[in-house]
Amino acid sequence: MKKIGFIGMGNMAGAIAKGIVKSGFINGEEVMIYDINPRRLEEVQAYDFVCGQNELDVVKNSEIVFIGVKPQVVEKVLGPLKDELKNKAVISIVLGYDYKKYNEFLDASTRHVFVMPNTPALVLKGMSLIEEKHSLTTEEFDFVKKMFQSIGEIEIVPSQLMGVGGALSGCGPAFVYMVIEALADGAVKEGMPRDMAYKLASQTVLGAGHMQMETKMHPGILKDNVCSPGGSTICGVETLEKHGIRAGFINAISSALHYK
Secondary structure: OEEEEEEOOOHHHHHHHHHHHHOOOOOHHHEEEEOOOHHHHHOOHHHOOEEOOOHHHHHHOEEEEEEOOOHHHHHHHHHHHOOOOOOOEEEEOOOOOOHHHHHHHOOOOOEEEEEEOOHHHHHOOEEEEEEOOOOOOHHHHHHHHHHHHOOEEEEEEOHHHHHHHHHHHOOHHHHHHHHHHHHHHHHHHOOOOHHHHHHHHHHHHHHHHHHHHHHOOOHHHHHHHHOOOOOHHHHHHHHHHHOOHHHHHHHHHHHHHOOO
């Protein structure tokens, strides 16, 4: 019997599976995986995962079942497994399938929790939102918290805030990558080699994020501390404000939340 069984090994589920092994939280041999696309399984051979024959094989041979399939196929995939999932624990990262949704769909004996992670979990710097309402046992919930803490930070979030939280931390990496790319492009425009520009931009974003988290200081104060009177930084800030950077990010979160 394997500790965790992954049904679906897309980008996010794959990042989590690889991350929890890289962090030392679990050994690859304790994880069973299955994906309808064989190439997904080939890509993770170095992690010593056990490959299941199909979804049913994963459920039968795992203590905890991890659901990482696309939202549009959840019920098609899990419908035939409903009986096998009785008295099992389920971790789901499927957008839209929260506590209420699974309660309507799964058998009452199936314990479940909804988690919204993000892709930096692959490098152990993830931000995972765990829905406050769940039906896991205390021991299972502690396992889930420790599992996601091994690949980054966690936050226990009320059900009504999972959507906006997911828009921020789930979609946010894409927005930050755009910032990194744009900052680097600006440096390349002024003559810096691109590899150097990416390194400087990425480390700057990383360092600024760490500084805010550790100091707990308001981002506006940290920004002010860099802006000398009449200096280069405040001139750059003025340009960003003229181009609506704040409104752009605020509206990006709203658009991501209300994408339907």
